[in-house]
Amino acid sequence: MRVIAIIPARGGSKGIPRKNLVEVAGLPLVVHSIRHAKLSRRVQRVLVSTDDEEIRDVALAAGAEVPFLRPAELARDDTLDLPVFEHALEHLETHEGYVPELVVHLRPTAPLRRPHWIDEAVDLLATHPDADSVRSVSPPDKHPYRIFRIAPDGYLDPVMRHEHDQPYLLRRQDLPAMYYYNCVIDVTRPRTIFEKGSMTGDRMLPYVMSAEDSFDIDSERDLEVVRLFAERFP
Secondary structure (H helix, E strand, O other): OOEEEEEEOOOOOOOOOOOOOOOOOOEEHHHHHHHHHHOOOOEEEEEEEEEHHHHHHHHHHOOOOOEEOOHHOOOOOOHHHHHHHHHHHHHHHHOOOOOOEEEEEEEOOOOOOHHHHHHHHHHHHHHHOOOOEEEEEEOOOHHHOOOOOOOOOOEEEEEEOOOOOOOOHHHHOOOOOEEEEEEEEEEOOOHHHHHHHOOOOEEEEEEOOOOOOOOOOOOOOHHHHHHHHHHHHO
16 A cells, blocks of 8 residues: 655744754654654655754755655644645655555654554554544543533533433443544545545544553653653654
C-alpha cells in the first residue's frame, strides 16, 4: 500500500515557544517523529508540513521531505488539522500525481512513540476497509464517571448522569472501560479527508495503548515529564 506519514510542525506555538524544535533526549521534537516514521515498516514517505524555514532545514537534515512551505493562513493558532492535510495531499497530487492509500498523522508533541505502533495502527485500518480512520486511545487517568460540571445554580452536575443516576458512587471495579484520545498516532484515508471533510470520519477504530505509554506535550510540565521518561524509550 502507498502509505505516507505527514508531520505538521508550524513555527509558532502558545504554551512552549518554538515547541517543535525543543529538544528531548538530544533531538528536536520534530526529528523524533521523523525517525519514528522512517523506522516504520509500513510508511514509505515522510513529509513535514511547516511554515518555518528553520524547521524545514532541520526536517530535511533528518531525512524528511519538505516540498513546500505551508502558507501563513494555514499556520495560525486556530488552524485545524483538516485544511493542513488537504493542502499537503493536494500539493502531492498536483505536482507529482501521487495519491496515497493511507495517511499517518504524527504529531511532534509525542516523542516517545514506538515505530511498531505505527505499523500496527496502519495494519488495523488496512484490514478494515469499511473504517474511516484509526485513532490511538488510552484509559483515562481520571474516570469520566467521576467528573462534574458546576451548574448555573452552583451545584455539582455529574457529566455522565445520562449513563447512571449516581455515576460518581460506583466502585472502581464497576466503572466501565473508557478511553481518551491520546494524540500519539492517527491513520486516515484520503477519501475520509476529501469526501467526508474530516480527519476521522464517523467510523473510527481504536488503537489501544496503555496509559503508561501515552505522552503528549502541551505544557512545560508535560515537557519535563517526557524528559524524565525519555530514558525508557531508547
